[in-house]
Amino acid sequence: xxxxxxxxxxxxxxxxxxxxxxxxxxxxxxxxxxxxxxxxxxxxxxxxxxxxxxxxxxxxxxxxxxxxxxxxxxxxxxxxxxxxxxxxxxxxxxxxxxxxxxxxxxxxxxxxxxxxxxxxxxxxxxxxxxxxxxxxxxxxxxxxxxxxxxxxxxxxxxxxxxxxxxxxxxxxxxxxxxxxxxxxxxxxxxxxxxxxxxxxxxxxxxxxxxxxxxxxxxxxxxxxxxxxxxxxxxxxxxxxxxxxxxxxxxxxxxxxxxxxxxxxxxxxxxxxxxxxxxxxxxxxxxxxxxxxxxxxxxxxxxxxxxxxxxxxxxxxxxxxxxxxxxxxxxxxxxxxxxxxxxxxxxxxxxxxxxxxxxxxxxxxxxxxxxxxxxxxxxxxxxxxxxxxxxxxxxxxxxxxxxxxxxxxxxxxxxxxxx
Numbered sequence: 577x578x579x580x581x582x583x584x585x586x587x588x589x590x591x592x593x594x595x596x597x598x599x600x601x602x603x604x605x606x607x608x609x610x611x612x613x614x615x616x617x618x619x620x621x622x623x624x625x626x627x628x629x630x631x632x633x634x635x636x637x638x639x640x641x642x643x644x645x646x647x648x649x650x651x652x653x654x655x656x657x658x659x660x661x662x663x664x665x666x667x668x669x670x671x672x673x674x675x676x677x678x679x680x681x682x683x684x685x686x687x688x689x690x691x692x693x694x695x696x697x698x699x700x701x702x703x704x705x706x707x708x709x710x711x712x713x714x715x716x717x718x719x720x721x722x723x724x725x726x727x728x729x730x731x732x733x734x735x736x737x738x739x740x741x742x743x744x745x746x747x748x749x750x751x752x753x754x755x756x757x758x759x760x761x762x763x764x765x766x767x768x769x770x771x772x773x774x775x776x777x778x779x780x781x782x783x784x785x786x787x788x789x790x791x792x793x794x795x796x797x798x799x800x801x802x803x804x805x806x807x808x809x810x811x812x813x814x815x816x817x818x819x820x821x822x823x824x825x826x827x828x829x830x831x832x833x834x835x836x837x838x839x840x841x842x843x844x845x846x847x848x849x850x851x852x853x854x855x856x857x858x859x860x861x862x863x864x865x866x867x868x869x870x871x872x873x874x875x876x877x878x879x880x881x882x883x884x885x886x887x888x889x890x891x892x893x894x895x896x897x898x899x900x901x902x903x904x905x906x907x908x909x910x911x912x913x914x915x916x917x918x919x920x921x922x923x924x925x926x927x928x929x930x931x932x933x934x935x936x937x938x939x940x941x942x943x944x945x946x947x948x949x950x951x952x953x954x955x956x957x958x959x960x961x962x963x964x965x966x967x968x969x970x971x972x973x974x975x976x977x978x979x980x981x982x983x984x985x986x987x988x989x990x991x992x993x994x
Contacts, residue, residue, distance in 0.1 A: 588718075871891060
């Protein structure tokens with residue numbers, strides 16, 4: 577089963593423009609744009625609804641915008657003002673959401689797991705949050721409610737579009753997406769609404785006249801991979817509303833890193849193997865403490881002559897020591913191509929996702945993805961669960977007795993030697 581938590585995406589419409597209007601009330605109801613001053617071909621970074629109604633769009637050159645709308649007010653960006661407003665907004669929503677991940681000026685993802693007893697179901701939390709922000713910060717909110725970050729972000733964007741299409745000023749508005757309805761919700765929307773979609777992918781989708789998310793979702797994964805390479809799998813997952821990324825507060829980095837400098841430079845493979853295993857185990861414990869898994873690891877090596885090399889590997893979602901050790905050993909074998917002694921070894925894991933999401937199930941296409949929601953536990957999943965139980969026991973021993981509480985075996989042929 578796919579992990580799902582109640583996630584809100586908060587999108588204050590026209591944030592920079594509204595903050596500028598709060599700071600200078602005379603600007604209210606005026607056509608306003610924010611653009612870099614003095615640039616020869618400066619473009620519009622943000623605009624008010626009045627400027628949009630006049631025919632201006634984000635990215636329009638300022639010179640053209642001023643021709644379209646002669647009474648246009650052009651303001652330079654004011655990062656300090658936007659930062660103060662963002663902090664004020666986040667201080668309000670922190671009363672309702674235990675985990676907040678800021679996303680640009682004023683925007684934020686909120687994981688509201690565990691708040692139901694205090695504030696009610698997610699929709700109630702969203703309304704209470706929006707009312708408090710409106711009253712205390714005087715900013716409206718568009719809020720998307722879903723089981724992950726991707727769908728909640730799209731829902732907030734749809735909320736703004738729905739309000740605008742009704743001829744109303746964009747005020748407090750929210751759209752909830754029920755569990756299991758993600759693909760159905762996304763299908764009729766334009767592919768441009770998919771967040772973080774690379775421009776090259778957008779261009780290729782346009783070349784194939786694929787305008788709606790549902791059109792892309794209907795294409796089998798092998799066909800998408802034939803056109804887009806490995807990115808075809810992640811694109812297919814996105815069109816189905818699958819997103820395993822956790823909501824991470826600023827205090828939690830999006831990557832974990834460990835590094836060790838040897839007391840004596842060496843190229844002894846046995847000693848180096850023990851070192852990279854220890855580094856992998858350290859990161860495994862960090863991941864498991866936060867119930868995270870990694871989808872990419874990077875091995876960094878510095879030689880005694882200060883030359884550096886690195887190897888990055890994409891991996892299925894890993895958090896168990898056995899899996900991490902195997903991946904790190906593979907990266908080490910590919911990275912070390914010199915006979916010079918090694919001085920420092922570092923290991924970085926990123927591409928963090930919530931543990932328990934079986935990404936490999938997506939690769940078999942739509943049918944396998946849908947089956948992942950309802951099918952019984954597979955043999956592979958059962959093995960992972962057993963390994964996870966063994967790993968949890970090892971972690972408990974390590975926490976109590978330290979690393980010396982575990983003696984690892986070595987493999988000789990088909991025999992396990994204690």
